[in-house]
Amino acid sequence: MHSKKQISHDECQETADWLMSQTKHRPQVAIICGSGLGMLADTLKCQVSFAYSDIPGFPQSTVQGHAGRLVFGELKEKTCVCMQGRFHMYEGHSLSKTTFPVRVFKLLGVETLIVTNAAGSLADDLQPGDIMIIKDHVNFPGLVGLNPLSGPNNDEFGPRFPAMSGCYDKGLRCLAMEIAKQQGIASLMQEGVYAMVGGPNFETIAEAKLLYRLGVDAVGMSTAPEVVVAAHCGLRVFGLSLITNKVVKSYEDSDSVSHEGVLSASQLRSHTVQQLVIDLIGRMEINNSKTTNNAV
């Protein structure tokens, strides 16, 4: 399952070429929608969309709340491509497959990747319904060698040993906070550290206590591999976690998390996330290299 075989540059190029033969859109911004957040794609103008099953080389979405459509279109005078549904390691995809769309986006000419996810909060001051701007991540699978960059390096995409400090663009993080203030939603927002665990089970209480002690603010089952691959090939990245639940970290607490609960919580705030992302896309500059002071 977690084969070290990388999908080749040629295979990524074949998919990119196929997409470019099917649509005139040449996206500058790519958006990966987290659980229950796919409605963002519906806001694109002049839409051209493809079922993942029709795109050569694309895996299939198997998770409820991930529709499995790639949508191209215009948003605030920027050309975008939106994944209505992402791929997770726990679905059985290799990490190379999980992150394959990111490399296809690079070959389509995308400069900025926006990743969103649904996550459970560990931080005492992050409540369900809050939105966390991802400042940094802990890639738990990556720390033990489950990394999409494992295997022979694909030099056409990036270096063997890419730096990951500053992989969440500081300029975009500041811009998002400024927009949140203007939209009157700053009280819902803060920056924090996202940790990816393998899933598909949610955390035990002992695991939750461990993550809390490590200083993780929110935990989920995605995003980090996509961001590693995006940083490797030089994409500018912005990430948001919508907090859908508090992670249970006390034996006295009888609460229990479910995917259905995650989906209904994310739907309650999907419009807010959508407005934030739309204005961020509207205000971000394209064709600029990454901001200079990018350290977290």
Ligand SMILES: O=P(O)(O)O[C@@H]1C[C@H](O)[C@@H](CO)O1
């Ligand atoms: O795709 P994301 O990271 O938003 O999905 C989260 C993590 C699991 O896939 C699922 C759990 O409910 O939601």
Ligand SMILES: Nc1nc2[nH]cnc2c(=O)[nH]1
């Ligand atoms: N691992 C994990 N993923 C989530 N996705 C949404 N909520 C959670 C959670 O509590 N834990």
